[in-house]
Amino acid sequence: MFNKVLFAVAFLGIVSAKPFDETASPADVNEYRVAHAKQFLLTLREACVNRSGSEEGYQQFLSAVPPAVRCLKSRIDWPQMMMDMKLMTQDNRKKVFETYCPKLVDSKVCFDDTIQALSTCLARDTKASREILGEMFSGAVTLFCKNDGEFIYETRKPEFRSCITGVKKHIKECKSTKIASTTPWTEYGREECSELVKARDCLKGKVNSCDSRTVMDIVDIYYNPIFKANNCLTMPALATDDQGAIIESLNEV
Known part of the structure; x- marks a missing residue:
């Protein structure tokens, strides 16, 4: 159970959101995202109760998500970024990633409260736990941006x-x-x-x-x-x- 929660955090939606699947309809993508979000929340709640003895961290997480989303939207035009990356070519990929990757790095501050909530769920030493989760976030962004989006092209391979x-x-x-x-x-x-x-x-x-x-x-x-x-x-x-x-x-x- 614990591993499932942590892998969900580590992926940070990079692959589960399927933003680059050109064959999927918007309805299919949305249904996929909703299903995975529900499963993540159920897993997180169970892990919080099992490890901390209460739902405190889980409730903190639920409260922290809407402000995090608003913060992210204020820093990144997400629909435009998805469109730019979907239409990205080898010729313009450097420009696309130079545009968005600094914004993704800066957006880490948007998740401070969600990271704190997860830390409350998963460890007694919340400071050390926050550092681990913060490095997971940074690692995901680094992989996403590495070599001007090499990751994106890799995910398209069968x-x-x-x-x-x-x-x-x-x-x-x-x-x-x-x-x-x-x-x-x-x-x-x-x-x-x-x-x-x-x-x-x-x-x-x-x-x-x-x-x-x-x-x-x-x-x-x-x-x-x-x-x-x-x-x-x-x-x-x-x-x-x-x-x-x-x-x-x-x-x-």
């Missing part, structure tokens, strides 16, 4: 779409045991870090078979901030196939 379809099943197959799932993510020790490293390596093995590195980049939006906050990859005997590369990427955050 191998990406087929790979994304199987991610939910792979997460279940590779999930860590109850130890890492019930321990606050700001308080991981050797045992919990080991669980998380193994889960990440397992998921990488599943995802690599579908030949889309972009999917693993999305997954690491979730894992990397938690590894960093708990110094997981610097613990002796906690190795991962990509340990060197991950540590290097964390140093860039």
Whole structure:
């Protein structure tokens, strides 16, 4: 349950919103978004109650969303951005991303209250939890804007779409045991870090078979901030196939 919430936060709507699916009708896209929003809220409420013993963080989140949306709309013309990216070509992609990416970075302030609410749900140390969620947001924006929208072109490839379809099943197959799932993510020790490293390596093995590195980049939006906050990859005997590369990427955050 906890992992589902965190992956929902990590994706930040980048792939679930389907803004670039040219075959989908507006009604289909809207129905998809509403269904996923409802599922996210149900999952979040259950996680808040299970981990904090109350709905306080959940109610805070519900109250924080409308102001966050208004703030975002005041900073970014979202329909225009979606249209510009849908019509984007290799010739103008640099201009498009130079226009919108600084605005996306600046929009992080819009989500301060929602991040605080999620922190109340998910950890006793809300300051450390806020930092993790903030890095997840930053990681998502960085991936989205990297190389002037390379991510967008990757998501249009058939191998990406087929790979994304199987991610939910792979997460279940590779999930860590109850130890890492019930321990606050700001308080991981050797045992919990080991669980998380193994889960990440397992998921990488599943995802690599579908030949889309972009999917693993999305997954690491979730894992990397938690590894960093708990110094997981610097613990002796906690190795991962990509340990060197991950540590290097964390140093860039």
